[in-house]
Amino acid sequence: MEKTINITLKVWKQRNPKSQGAFETYTLNNISIDSSFLEMLDILNEQLINEGKEPVVFDHDCREGICGMCSLFINGRPHGPDDDVTTCQLHMRKFHDGETITVEPWRSAAFPVIRDLMVDRNAFDKIIQAGGYVSVNTGGVPDANAIPIPKDKADAAMDAASCIGCGACVAACKNGSAMLFVSAKVSQLALLPQGRIETAKRAKAMIAKMDELGFGNCTNTGACEAECPKNVSISNIARLNREFLFAKLKD
Amino acid sequence: MWLFKSSIGKKLIMSISGIFLILFLTFHMGMNVTAIFSEEAYNGICELLGVNWYAIVGTLVLASGFLVHVIFAFLLTLQNRKARGNKRYVHSKAPAGVEFASQNMLVLGLIVCMGLLLHFAQFWYNMQFAELIGNHSNNLIGSPSDGAAFIKHWFSIPWVCAAYLVWFAALWFHLTHGFWSALQTLGWNNAIWINRLKCISNIFATVIFGGFASVVIVFYFKSLV
Ligand code: HEM
Ligand code: SF4
Numbered sequence: 001m002e003k004t005i006n007i008t009l010k011v012w013k014q015r016n017p018k019s020q021g022a023f024e025t026y027t028l029n030n031i032s033i034d035s036s037f038l039e040m041l042d043i044l045n046e047q048l049i050n051e052g053k054e055p056v057v058f059d060h061d062c063r064e065g066i067c068g069m070c071s072l073f074i075n076g077r078p079h080g081p082d083d084d085v086t087t088c089q090l091h092m093r094k095f096h097d098g099e100t101i102t103v104e105p106w107r108s109a110a111f112p113v114i115r116d117l118m119v120d121r122n123a124f125d126k127i128i129q130a131g132g133y134v135s136v137n138t139g140g141v142p143d144a145n146a147i148p149i150p151k152d153k154a155d156a157a158m159d160a161a162s163c164i165g166c167g168a169c170v171a172a173c174k175n176g177s178a179m180l181f182v183s184a185k186v187s188q189l190a191l192l193p194q195g196r197i198e199t200a201k202r203a204k205a206m207i208a209k210m211d212e213l214g215f216g217n218c219t220n221t222g223a224c225e226a227e228c229p230k231n232v233s234i235s236n237i238a239r240l241n242r243e244f245l246f247a248k249l250k251d
Numbered sequence: 252m253w254l255f256k257s258s259i260g261k262k263l264i265m266s267i268s269g270i271f272l273i274l275f276l277t278f279h280m281g282m283n284v285t286a287i288f289s290e291e292a293y294n295g296i297c298e299l300l301g302v303n304w305y306a307i308v309g310t311l312v313l314a315s316g317f318l319v320h321v322i323f324a325f326l327l328t329l330q331n332r333k334a335r336g337n338k339r340y341v342h343s344k345a346p347a348g349v350e351f352a353s354q355n356m357l358v359l360g361l362i363v364c365m366g367l368l369l370h371f372a373q374f375w376y377n378m379q380f381a382e383l384i385g386n387h388s389n390n391l392i393g394s395p396s397d398g399a400a401f402i403k404h405w406f407s408i409p410w411v412c413a414a415y416l417v418w419f420a421a422l423w424f425h426l427t428h429g430f431w432s433a434l435q436t437l438g439w440n441n442a443i444w445i446n447r448l449k450c451i452s453n454i455f456a457t458v459i460f461g462g463f464a465s466v467v468i469v470f471y472f473k474s475l476v
């Protein structure tokens with residue numbers, strides 16, 4: 001037989017970026033522990049709609065941990081109590097019967113709340129636009145083995161590239177710093193020959209944009225790394241510091 | 252100038268000034284420990300650091316390094332609070348693996364500042380400063396270059412010892428994080444080294460703490476017998 005639990009939800013409700021916002025409490029009964037956290041919220045919204053009330057607004061898209069749309073600060077942790085998963089991959093079996101679950105939006109000056117649990121993460125896109133790309137003319141696809149790349153470099157680049165841009169690092173950081181995200185984006189390109197060439201320019205442009213958008217200064221607390229659903233390492237931040245400082249010293 | 256404007260630039264200033272203060276602390280600790288073994292040798296060092304041009308220059312450089320560190324500490328902390336936003340999480344816990352020290356560097360720094368004020372009033376004011384204003388004669392405790400006399404006097408008073416130990420403890424916490432953090436800021440490649448660096452930080456902070464604390468404790472017990 002399927003196991004179910006009854007829970008109480010304390011959810012942040014905020015009509016628009018300007019309004020004050022407050023917590024709203026809901027009770028939900030008979031939630032299957034096999035359902036995902038977002039399925040549970042779907043059930044809540046269906047219940048609210050049937051009662052003629054406003055549903056809770058939250059972000060989501062792929063629901064398989066690859067797009068980075070889902071956010072949610074659940075019981076004091078970005079992406080909830082499980083390790084190394086996104087909110088959409090979180091299951092209700094991580095909660096117990098009768099538990100009160102607090103759900104808040106990412107809170108950071110650079111990520112203003114749009115409505116309820118949905119925040120504006122455009123700042124990340126702006127940072128990417130500032131330099132998170134390789135500017136080469138597209139042409140025929142080159143042979144995969146034409147440029148040999150050492151295995152450790154390829155692996156490190158791949159690990160950095162696993163960042164899905166969810167913003168949990170910013171949400172977890174007491175300084176609202178985006179260094180883990182930016183360092184992942186700089187590293188994934190800096191480690192590979194095609195991206196290497198523009199590293200100095202990229203690091204300077206992306207950091208300038210990051211500072212301009214009001215993200216904080218990293219103090220190496222490591223909360224980002226602990227909460228990142230993709231296990232992006234802060235050794236990437238060291239690499240970003242290195243690339244940035246060398247670039248500035250060369251100028 | 253990028254050094255003052257960019258986040259990493261400001262962090263670089265924090266890191267360099269921090270490492271500079273660490274180097275000074277290491278020297279100061281070594282000098283203090285000398286007092287346990289030989290009071291004459293210690294007073295010899297005190298004499299060297301009285302009113303000589305190099306001691307004065309050293310003090311000024313040290314003071315400016317310290318000021319830079321404190322000014323940027325406040326600047327960065329204020330900016331970071333602003334970046335965090337006005338709305339705080341009602342429910343939030345530090346994830347496992349996040350050091351206590353790393354989240355409280357400013358508070359720890361302020362405790363270090365307070366300890367420093369006490370230390371200035373009790374030692375520096377009566378020693379280098381006294382000589383600076385031309386007071387070479389004996390005051391209540393001892394002549395300005397008789398450092399050992401000051402040590403013996405102050406560390407026979409229990410509350411002074413306790414205050415110093417609290418001070419060193421705050422410094423211990425500050426250093427367990429600060430040491431490796433400074434290297435991370437400089438961009439030290441630490442994919443493998445990060446755990447080693449953290450371990451070295453703890454050992455280093457403990458050596459500094461142990462060195463300073465041992466002087467207080469040894470002289471307290473010496474004052475009892
Ligand atoms: C002897 C005294 C001190 C030493 C040896 C020292 C050393 C350090 C070191 C090595 C760092 C790491 C820098 C980095 O992460 O790049 C640091 C960070 C810090 N220190 Fe100090 N410090 C001292 C005194 C103080 C004082 C008096 C204050 C404040 C009033 C202070 C506030 C801070 C803060 C807030 C940080 C974190 C800044 C950041 O990472 O952005 N420190 N310290
Ligand atoms: S580094 Fe991790 S926590 Fe930060 S945006 Fe990328 S995936 Fe999310």
Ligand code: FES
Binds near residue numbers: 060061064070088
């Ligand atoms: S919805 Fe795409 S990662 Fe969660």
